[in-house]
Amino acid sequence: MDAERNSFTGRASRYARVSGNMTGVAAKMLGARLMGGTQDHDKNAMEITKALGNLKGPLMKVAQLLSTIPDALPPEYAAELASLQSDAPPMGYPFVKRRMAAELGPNWLQRFSAFEKAPAAAASLGQVHRARTPDGQDVACKLQYPNMDSAIEADLKQLGFVFQLHKRMKSGIDTSQINAEIADRLREELDYEHEAKAAKLYAITFANDPTVRVPTVVDDLSTRRLLTMGWLNGKRLLDYKTAPLEVRNRIAAALFRAYWHPFADIAVIHGDPHLGNYTVFEEDGEPAGINLLDYGCIRIFPPSFAGGVIDLYEGLLHGDDERVVHAYEVWGFKGLSRELIDVLNVWARFIYGPLLEDRVRSLADGTKPGEYGRREAFSVHKMLKEKGPVTVPREFVFMDRAAIGLGAVLLHLGAELNFYELFQTELAASPREGQADRQAAALAASGLAPTV
Template sequence: MSDLPRKAVTRTAKLAALPLSFAGRTALGLGKRIGGRPAEAIAAELQKRTAEQLFSTLGQLKGGAMKFGQAMSVFESALPEEIAGPYRAALTRLQDAAPPMPTRTVHAVLEERLGEGWRELFLGFEDKPAAAASIGQVHRAVWHDGREVAVKVQYPGAGEALLADLTQLSRFARLLGPLVPGMDVKPLITEMRDRVSEELDYGLEAEAQRAHAEVFAGDPDVVVPAVVHQSEQVLVTEWMDGVPLSEVIADGTPEQRDRAGQLLARFLFSGPARTGLLHADPHPGNFRLLPGPEGADDGSAASWRLGVLDFGTVDRLPGGLPETIGACLRMALSGQAEPVYALLCAEGFVKESVVLDPDAVLDYLLPIVEPAEVEAFAFTRGWMRAQAARIADPRSPAHQLGRQLNLPPAYLLIHRVTLSTIGVLCQLGATVRLRDELEEWLPGFVAEDE
């Protein structure tokens, strides 16, 4: 893969070929089945090949296609195990890797944005990228003052690519939907499209990262690299080593998984409360596990800190997470069906034209809020699959009721981030004291008279 494919006809052709390939593989599978091969073997082979082509294509295209793949990858826990197996390896690869941008292109962007003497800003610059993402790639370097830095360079034409990919993906969202049972893919793609201009603006990203770095400076649990320099299409931040969260998901010990999960939950709820911003891209590639601060690191996972990267997508929440979420969660856990329903109606989760049974709404919510009911909750792929299946089954009361609920625009990003984070916790298989974090950071979860 050389340059980011920018011609709409090229990118559209790659994406449009996917459903045709799926159909062809299905026909091939039927043919082999008639020839006597077991149906289970055929299905497994088709799923493996389909996964390889789907995520290879998404990764090569970068842009919106890869961004969609990354967003979907955190929901891998919701897939039935017989499907998740073939997909899991491809999904994990997509979280952290993509074909690199040619060196000549990187140098051209740096020269255009930092000036002809851009090399003088660095004591060293590694041409081989350290990481690649949906709209840019990261190079390791040494700033002129001796600091190790990460240099994020945006792909030329990334904006056009993002919009073209997401437009095309939305056209066959129904085909991609079965990747995650119970999830409507089209609103996810629409919301990503609405955020394109923000994510392309490295000035906004630098502002959000500075805000987090300032608030979490010296924090015992969360580390955010400082911004060193920013210009259009180039963002320079302090380098951060650490164990990628994807490695903990793949090979971590129970102690490591639990600590990583606790830190992830803590950051999800404390971030908005402390900064007024919600980090809105919680896939594993954006997190690292670091040793504890000097003097506090005992070598065990118990002293780990969570390193957070990529602030290109944030939700601006000046008052923190909406108090409605905490109050609704608190009342649901105490079985207050009528007050919960009234609050949902007032916030627009139930449209004025719809009338629902408050007890039925509470029954719908209780399994979802189960992690907040107990002192410590074990997040598992099995639990996530059960939730997805309950909501996806057209015959279930949960499915019928869920179709009548509405998600107000102000809650779209919060909803996606929360679901994504839960997906990662289930991938980790972490036991998390979620209630502790809710009591500490979620407005409305603790009653005012308590």
């Protein structure tokens, strides 16, 4: 068995670095509860954030994900955890050489005509080096940090601990399905062979689209922990933050399509939309579209779930309560009362809001990107505490995360578009009746299996 995969010593080291601090926070919280004191959630949240803040990597991804789900954590905790940064310190070149040799063999450097020693980007699970193949192709080599399997398992253990704390505070939702979904997707994200197939899936989906570019996968330079793809030149999204509105709208429309087209066409979403996963490419000196760079968090939905998303949208759009209830039932919500449906609709109307109005508008007037959805989540949190609990289906987790992430990215651009019209265009181009067949064909072509 691969010694690096989920080693006991790796997990033990990770546990030791987190558990001591977390146990201290928990003891304070439990002590206050036993003594009949009130909980200072703001202070507890800051202490948990401090306990986790020195750990980079997967736990930070989890923390930021949870900050977007209403009542997955108390609002005070969500606000604190959302501030955590997921950038890891880069590996030095001597270490990179050892890692590359482990993946491609001792003569790995001879397989490139150039390989930049300094990383071009560093993220939570790995770092990217720019290189060139002997045939002259510029490529991006994403190399995973060591012992990430152990880190994932240790961090998932701590995630369960945080969920247990929240459960004792009488949460409005049952987080068991959330926990299972996050665990499965994080483990999946460690497998760069899976990510390579996901990139191929998106390449098929956007093969004839001039506004969304997908990098090609270099299979003979890729492994489970090394993913090599064609280098796509582009500028940062934030470089266009003060560009003319027409330019910002053009970029925003491409971002919208990159999110919604795969969902409408084959029931797939990019579950981690954030600024670092996109760049803007130009043609003739003008922004023409976006490069979609990362495919580690791709969620493949059952077509029935995707149908429920559309049913909920249509139900809200036309005031059809029966269709709304049907959508929640298709998603897997169980035992919903009228009151709980009304609470869920508060969140649904927020998520779908820009798509329900047939007019040119901004995404959310007066809202900062980092605050997108926070007020609505707090409102839903309070109502669920009174009317719940409710079990959230696992498919909801990354659908929700992706919608909030996309909204925050679009807010950075300050775009003004008719989102209703854009969405209707996607629905018209990809009829629901054939979605299951289209998905099956695309998955077969890319080598991916449906998500369980």
